[in-house]
Amino acid sequence: MKKKKMVGKKVSKKKGNDYSDLVVGIIVILLVLGVFWYFNSEMNIGFSPGMSGTGQGDGGNDGDGRDEWNKGKSDILTSEERKIFDKINEIRENNGRTPLTLNPTLVASANDWTYTMKKNNKFKHSKKYSKLYYEIISMADSASDNVESWKDSKVHLEIILNEGLNEIGVSRINPFATAHLI
Numbered sequence: 001m002k003k004k005k006m007v008g009k010k011v012s013k014k015k016g017n018d019y020s021d022l023v024v025g026i027i028v029i030l031l032v033l034g035v036f037w038y039f040n041s042e043m044n045i046g047f048s049p050g051m052s053g054t055g056q057g058d059g060g061n062d063g064d065g066r067d068e069w070n071k072g073k074s075d076i077l078t079s080e081e082r083k084i085f086d087k088i089n090e091i092r093e094n095n096g097r098t099p100l101t102l103n104p105t106l107v108a109s110a111n112d113w114t115y116t117m118k119k120n121n122k123f124k125h126s127k128k129y130s131k132l133y134y135e136i137i138s139m140a141d142s143a144s145d146n147v148e149s150w151k152d153s154k155v156h157l158e159i160i161l162n163e164g165l166n167e168i169g170v171s172r173i174n175p176f177a178t179a180h181l182i
Contacts, residue, residue, distance in 0.1 A: 076107050077170065083143040084170045084177060088160055091151060095161050100181065106133065106169025110178040113137075114171035123176065133180040134159045146177035 077085060089099040113126045113135070123139045136156045138146040150156035159165070165181045172178075 076104055077102070078172065080143040080172045080174075081170050084147055084172060084179065085168065087144065087147040088150075088168065088170070088179065091147075091157075091160055097161055097163060098166075100166060100168040103167035103169050103182070106167060106180040106182065107171065108169065109133065110169040110171035110180045113180075114173045114176050114178040117176045117178070118173040129180060133182050134162070134165065136160070136179045136181075138177045139175045140177070141175060143172055143177070146172065150179075 075082075085100075085102060092099055109129050109132070113129055116126070117123060117137070123137065125135055125137060129135055136150055136159055138149045140146045140149055150160060159181060162181070167182050169180045170178070
Protein backbone atom coordinates (compact mmCIF):
# COMPACT_ATOMS: atom_id res chain seq x y z
CA MET A 1 0.00 0.00 0.00
CA LYS A 2 1.37 3.32 -1.00
CA LYS A 3 1.38 6.17 1.47
CA LYS A 4 -0.36 9.22 0.23
CA LYS A 5 1.55 12.40 0.34
CA MET A 6 -0.24 15.26 2.03
CA VAL A 7 0.12 18.39 0.11
CA GLY A 8 -0.83 21.57 1.88
CA LYS A 9 -1.86 24.75 0.28
CA LYS A 10 0.51 27.60 0.93
CA VAL A 11 -1.10 30.53 2.62
CA SER A 12 0.51 33.80 1.94
CA LYS A 13 -0.23 37.20 3.37
CA LYS A 14 -2.09 39.53 1.16
CA LYS A 15 0.02 42.21 -0.25
CA GLY A 16 -1.35 45.64 0.17
CA ASN A 17 -3.01 47.49 3.03
CA ASP A 18 -3.20 45.08 5.96
CA TYR A 19 -3.34 47.29 9.04
CA SER A 20 -4.42 44.66 11.58
CA ASP A 21 -1.04 44.60 13.41
CA LEU A 22 -1.04 48.38 13.62
CA VAL A 23 -4.61 48.44 14.94
CA VAL A 24 -3.81 45.81 17.59
CA GLY A 25 -0.73 47.80 18.65
CA ILE A 26 -2.73 51.00 19.00
CA ILE A 27 -5.42 49.22 21.04
CA VAL A 28 -2.79 47.79 23.41
CA ILE A 29 -1.21 51.22 23.89
CA LEU A 30 -4.60 52.80 24.56
CA LEU A 31 -5.45 50.09 27.10
CA VAL A 32 -2.17 50.58 28.94
CA LEU A 33 -2.64 54.36 29.00
CA GLY A 34 -6.25 53.92 30.12
CA VAL A 35 -5.26 51.66 33.03
CA PHE A 36 -2.54 54.12 34.07
CA TRP A 37 -4.95 57.06 33.86
CA TYR A 38 -7.65 55.19 35.78
CA PHE A 39 -5.44 54.29 38.73
CA ASN A 40 -3.75 57.68 38.78
CA SER A 41 -7.01 59.64 38.69
CA GLU A 42 -8.95 57.32 41.00
CA MET A 43 -6.29 57.31 43.71
CA ASN A 44 -5.59 61.02 43.28
CA ILE A 45 -2.08 60.51 44.57
CA GLY A 46 -0.21 63.77 44.72
CA PHE A 47 -3.00 66.01 43.57
CA SER A 48 -6.11 65.00 45.46
CA PRO A 49 -8.54 67.83 46.07
CA GLY A 50 -7.64 69.17 49.49
CA MET A 51 -5.03 66.50 50.12
CA SER A 52 -2.53 68.76 51.82
CA GLY A 53 -4.54 71.27 53.79
CA THR A 54 -3.26 72.59 57.10
CA GLY A 55 -6.64 73.52 58.53
CA GLN A 56 -5.42 77.11 58.84
CA GLY A 57 -7.80 78.61 56.28
CA ASP A 58 -5.62 77.97 53.24
CA GLY A 59 -8.03 79.05 50.55
CA GLY A 60 -10.96 76.59 50.70
CA ASN A 61 -14.25 78.14 49.74
CA ASP A 62 -16.66 75.83 51.53
CA GLY A 63 -15.51 76.26 55.12
CA ASP A 64 -13.48 73.07 55.32
CA GLY A 65 -10.09 74.79 55.54
CA ARG A 66 -8.80 73.38 52.25
CA ASP A 67 -7.83 74.63 48.86
CA GLU A 68 -8.93 72.11 46.23
CA TRP A 69 -5.66 72.37 44.32
CA ASN A 70 -3.38 72.85 47.28
CA LYS A 71 -0.01 71.16 46.76
CA GLY A 72 3.22 70.82 48.64
CA LYS A 73 2.20 71.45 52.24
CA SER A 74 4.36 69.70 54.80
CA ASP A 75 1.46 68.30 56.83
CA ILE A 76 -1.02 66.13 54.97
CA LEU A 77 -3.67 66.35 57.71
CA THR A 78 -5.85 69.26 58.73
CA SER A 79 -6.07 70.00 62.45
CA GLU A 80 -9.47 68.23 62.54
CA GLU A 81 -8.01 65.17 60.79
CA ARG A 82 -5.09 65.17 63.22
CA LYS A 83 -7.65 65.02 66.07
CA ILE A 84 -9.29 61.98 64.48
CA PHE A 85 -5.92 60.28 63.98
CA ASP A 86 -4.85 61.01 67.58
CA LYS A 87 -8.19 59.91 69.08
CA ILE A 88 -8.18 56.63 67.16
CA ASN A 89 -4.67 55.89 68.42
CA GLU A 90 -5.72 56.87 71.95
CA ILE A 91 -8.57 54.32 71.77
CA ARG A 92 -6.13 51.67 70.53
CA GLU A 93 -3.55 52.42 73.24
CA ASN A 94 -6.23 52.42 75.96
CA ASN A 95 -7.14 48.91 74.81
CA GLY A 96 -3.58 47.58 74.69
CA ARG A 97 -3.11 47.92 70.92
CA THR A 98 -0.17 49.48 69.14
CA PRO A 99 -0.78 52.88 67.53
CA LEU A 100 -1.43 53.08 63.82
CA THR A 101 1.00 54.90 61.55
CA LEU A 102 -0.13 57.45 59.01
CA ASN A 103 -0.01 56.25 55.41
CA PRO A 104 -0.10 59.01 52.73
CA THR A 105 -1.72 56.69 50.15
CA LEU A 106 -4.52 55.91 52.60
CA VAL A 107 -4.87 59.63 53.36
CA ALA A 108 -5.26 60.24 49.61
CA SER A 109 -7.92 57.56 49.22
CA ALA A 110 -9.78 58.74 52.35
CA ASN A 111 -9.60 62.32 51.02
CA ASP A 112 -10.92 61.24 47.67
CA TRP A 113 -13.90 59.46 49.21
CA THR A 114 -14.68 62.19 51.75
CA TYR A 115 -14.52 64.79 48.99
CA THR A 116 -16.87 62.65 46.85
CA MET A 117 -19.39 62.36 49.71
CA LYS A 118 -19.22 66.13 50.30
CA LYS A 119 -19.52 66.99 46.60
CA ASN A 120 -22.50 64.65 46.09
CA ASN A 121 -23.95 65.26 49.57
CA LYS A 122 -24.36 61.48 49.96
CA PHE A 123 -23.29 59.50 53.01
CA LYS A 124 -22.38 55.98 51.90
CA HIS A 125 -19.46 53.57 51.70
CA SER A 126 -17.22 53.54 48.65
CA LYS A 127 -17.62 50.51 46.42
CA LYS A 128 -14.04 50.91 45.23
CA TYR A 129 -12.10 51.67 48.40
CA SER A 130 -14.06 49.40 50.74
CA LYS A 131 -12.85 46.48 48.60
CA LEU A 132 -9.23 47.54 49.08
CA TYR A 133 -9.16 48.69 52.72
CA TYR A 134 -11.14 48.62 55.90
CA GLU A 135 -13.29 51.71 55.56
CA ILE A 136 -15.16 53.52 58.29
CA ILE A 137 -17.18 56.64 57.61
CA SER A 138 -19.05 59.07 59.80
CA MET A 139 -21.18 62.17 59.52
CA ALA A 140 -21.01 64.47 62.55
CA ASP A 141 -20.55 68.08 63.63
CA SER A 142 -16.97 67.69 64.85
CA ALA A 143 -13.95 65.40 64.63
CA SER A 144 -14.58 64.28 68.21
CA ASP A 145 -18.16 63.35 67.33
CA ASN A 146 -16.96 61.44 64.26
CA VAL A 147 -14.69 59.30 66.43
CA GLU A 148 -17.32 58.91 69.17
CA SER A 149 -19.78 57.54 66.61
CA TRP A 150 -17.20 54.91 65.59
CA LYS A 151 -16.39 54.13 69.22
CA ASP A 152 -20.10 53.62 69.99
CA SER A 153 -20.54 51.19 67.09
CA LYS A 154 -19.46 47.60 67.80
CA VAL A 155 -18.49 46.94 64.16
CA HIS A 156 -16.49 50.15 63.81
CA LEU A 157 -14.79 49.71 67.17
CA GLU A 158 -13.75 46.17 66.18
CA ILE A 159 -12.09 47.60 63.07
CA ILE A 160 -10.31 50.32 65.08
CA LEU A 161 -9.06 47.72 67.59
CA ASN A 162 -8.12 45.09 64.98
CA GLU A 163 -4.60 43.95 65.94
CA GLY A 164 -3.79 43.05 62.34
CA LEU A 165 -4.08 46.66 61.18
CA ASN A 166 -0.99 48.87 61.24
CA GLU A 167 -1.67 51.89 59.03
CA ILE A 168 -4.38 54.48 58.59
CA GLY A 169 -5.38 57.42 56.44
CA VAL A 170 -8.04 59.84 57.63
CA SER A 171 -9.97 62.68 56.07
CA ARG A 172 -12.63 65.09 57.26
CA ILE A 173 -14.63 67.60 55.27
CA ASN A 174 -17.39 68.81 57.57
CA PRO A 175 -19.57 66.86 58.34
CA PHE A 176 -18.11 63.82 56.59
CA ALA A 177 -15.16 61.76 57.82
CA THR A 178 -13.48 58.70 56.34
CA ALA A 179 -10.77 56.41 57.69
CA HIS A 180 -9.06 53.77 55.57
CA LEU A 181 -7.08 51.15 57.45
CA ILE A 182 -4.73 48.33 56.48
